[in-house]
Amino acid sequence: MEKEEIVIAERLEAATALLERTLGWLEERQGALTGEVERISATVEQSRRETELAEKLAATERELAELKAGAAQNSMNPLRRTLPSATSEMLAKHGIGEGPVDVRTLDAALAGLSLEQRIAVKSQLLRSGAIA
Numbered sequence: 001m002e003k004e005e006i007v008i009a010e011r012l013e014a015a016t017a018l019l020e021r022t023l024g025w026l027e028e029r030q031g032a033l034t035g036e037v038e039r040i041s042a043t044v045e046q047s048r049r050e051t052e053l054a055e056k057l058a059a060t061e062r063e064l065a066e067l068k069a070g071a072a073q074n075s076m077n078p079l080r081r082t083l084p085s086a087t088s089e090m091l092a093k094h095g096i097g098e099g100p101v102d103v104r105t106l107d108a109a110l111a112g113l114s115l116e117q118r119i120a121v122k123s124q125l126l127r128s129g130a131i132a
Contacts, residue, residue, distance in 0.1 A: 087121055087125075091106075091121075096109055101125060103131065106122070106125070
């Protein structure tokens with residue numbers, strides 16, 4: 001019986017060692033599964049539609065920049081525009097002639113007009129470049 005007990009004891013020791021290795025392996029797996037993700041990277045391919053939209057956006061931005069540059073240049077060098085004759089006559093009666101108009105003088109000249117008429121005259125002067 002001693003030999004049988006020794007064999008059983010050896011088998012139990014072997015099983016215990018195997019269980020300990022398995023337990024260690026399971027602990028390592030558990031640690032790997034619950035650990036932090038170090039880094040995930042991915043590449044995304046642009047679809048043809050996205051490429052077309054990006055090109056349209058770039059073209060629109062270029063066009064907008066050109067329009068802004070043109071508008072800035074036009075405001076710096078306005079084309080000569082003429083005032084309606086009635087406006088010119090009314091301003092001439094108050095001593096306001098061709099060229100830049102002083103705002104205080106203009107307000108005094110327009111005092112007899114209604115608000116809408118004053119706005120209309122000032123708009124015409126703005127369009128002609130007489131006042132800024």
